[in-house]
Amino acid sequence: xxxxxxxxxxxxxxxxxxxxxxxxxxxxxxxxxxxxxxxxxxxxxxxxxxxxxxxxxxxxxxxxxxxxxxxxxxxxxxxxxxxxxxxxxxxxxxxxxxxxxxxxxxxxxxxxxxxx
Amino acid sequence: xxxxxxxxxxxxxxxxxxxxxxxxxxxxxxxxxxxxxxxxxxxxxxxxxxxxxxxxxxxxxxxxxxxxxxxxxxxxxxxxxxxxxxxxxxxxxxxxxxxxxxxxxxxxxxx
Numbered sequence: 001x002x003x004x005x006x007x008x009x010x011x012x013x014x015x016x017x018x019x020x021x022x023x024x025x026x027x028x029x030x031x032x033x034x035x036x037x038x039x040x041x042x043x044x045x046x047x048x049x050x051x052x053x054x055x056x057x058x059x060x061x062x063x064x065x066x067x068x069x070x071x072x073x074x075x076x077x078x079x080x081x082x083x084x085x086x087x088x089x090x091x092x093x094x095x096x097x098x099x100x101x102x103x104x105x106x107x108x109x110x111x112x113x114x115x116x
Numbered sequence: 117x118x119x120x121x122x123x124x125x126x127x128x129x130x131x132x133x134x135x136x137x138x139x140x141x142x143x144x145x146x147x148x149x150x151x152x153x154x155x156x157x158x159x160x161x162x163x164x165x166x167x168x169x170x171x172x173x174x175x176x177x178x179x180x181x182x183x184x185x186x187x188x189x190x191x192x193x194x195x196x197x198x199x200x201x202x203x204x205x206x207x208x209x210x211x212x213x214x215x216x217x218x219x220x221x222x223x224x225x226x227x
Contacts, residue, residue, distance in 0.1 A: 035216070045160070045207055047216040059214045095159060102150035102165040103209060103216075104175060109159050 009110030022096030033100035120219035138208030
């Protein structure tokens, strides 16, 4: 069955860096567009970034542009989000999600807390 | 960039039906949307993709009680024969060339 398993969340100080990963299985990862979406209690769901199946097209939300980098390894079926210059308001549950049009599958999420 | 507007809350009785609304901003009334359900403490789950024609495609395992429809800029999610497990947050989603947006979500309470 389709599975997306995030890992790498944790506590980091403001200005710090963190990389979260998403291991995919049960579907053809190399032909699937993938997203990172985050959620906070007050802001709801916020799209963060998208990467096309081959990595040839990447988009970011304005709130993370220049600080976050999405990437993928199609030989290892893994999606990554490198987060630099982290701010307190980046604190959220980060979900990886599949979909080139509608998001049609979500991972279980990993919590990133930015705090001093 | 499109904006999606949802009512913050809704309620309906066990066994009854409820219709949730997601409204697309001006100039975006033809956009396709998706509906997602998030039960308390869980990750979101994809329910369906819904076109402006009213045609919809549900995700795997989504009960027949869930259906979609459209009228102009409004996209609807109807849940029939409400069950206790339907108590959840419901989000709509749409996308443009370089961005993706979510509505603020509707919290559904089953009475």
